[in-house]
Amino acid sequence: MAELGIQADISGTRDNTSSVGDFFELMKPRVMSLVVFTALTGMAAAPGSIHPVLAFIAILAISIGAGASGALNMWYDADIDAQMQRTVSRPVPRGRVSAEDALAFGSFLSAASVLMLGLLVNWTAGALLALTIGFYIFVYTMWLKRRTAQNIVIGGAAGAFPPMIGWAAVTGGVSVESMLLFMIIFLWTPPHFWALSLYRCRDYERAGVPMLPVVAGPTETRRQIVLYSLVFIPVAISPYFIGLGGLSYLAVSSVLGAVFLKLAFDVRRITEGREADAAAKKLFLFSILYLFAVFGVMLIEKIVLRVLA
């Protein structure tokens, strides 16, 4: 901690000066935006229709559920966050929100979001949201994150559920198509996070989080990034072949997929010095763009189709 020059306070001290913004920050707004976006795509891609008011409520409940997961994660992982440069300025390690307030806030929002989605939209979507929150907190945060290098492989499922929840909000069920949307995010997660952990390796090492580069070394991590990317890109293109995506989806997912693969191979090839970190960072940032792009194209295609219909 001293190395980072911080005064982290994770003791749960209450000084009653937490602002509304501090609580909002607990909800990981950037993660929430990706969740909202993928859930919205799931809703748009689903067959059938939903009243706009109910669609708005569904998206709101899903985003609150994602925010609640973020708050509970920040409560449980405050000790780790305090030791990592990337997370040290979060509200709990900074002492701006007490750990017990983060726990209460996250727990209340979790229950409220699930009840809201279940009562006002449907209980399949509500149950999937409850499963997502539970999976993220109990399976990923509490069980896997500190124990295994496969933490983000299995834990990635939590981030993959939102389009499935969006789909369920419209149809009331789960289908092959919605599972494919789940698989896209599920397989995207390992190369995305392993690229990050390659250039943040010391952070994870210091915090004692067994990310793949810490446990198996950077060479094995680079190999795994390429392997997962080779599986991920065909799966990301496949919605076209089951009619879930159109020609523009095929074009965008294929062209950007080729760039994704090139960047993954660059990460494997460049292993020394700052260039290696730069290659990993490039893949990390591009992976975010890729996910936004493929889900964005699918969303636009579905909106255009509905307008023309």
Added chain:
Amino acid sequence: MTGSSEYPVPLTEKQVAARRHRSIAIALALGALVLLFYAATIVRMGGNVANRPLAVTGVGLLKGVLR
């Protein structure tokens, strides 16, 4: 307990301001929640809101139950 009335600890200006802002945010969130539940109820009931019987008499209720 000591004789010097330290309890309750007086809040500082910063604490009072932060608490006021949190209270306003909670009030707004609760208000929004009430509106959302109201809107969702109307949407889900649809035309049935207008078609419901406006008055229920004891006899009518009994007939309905017996039917």
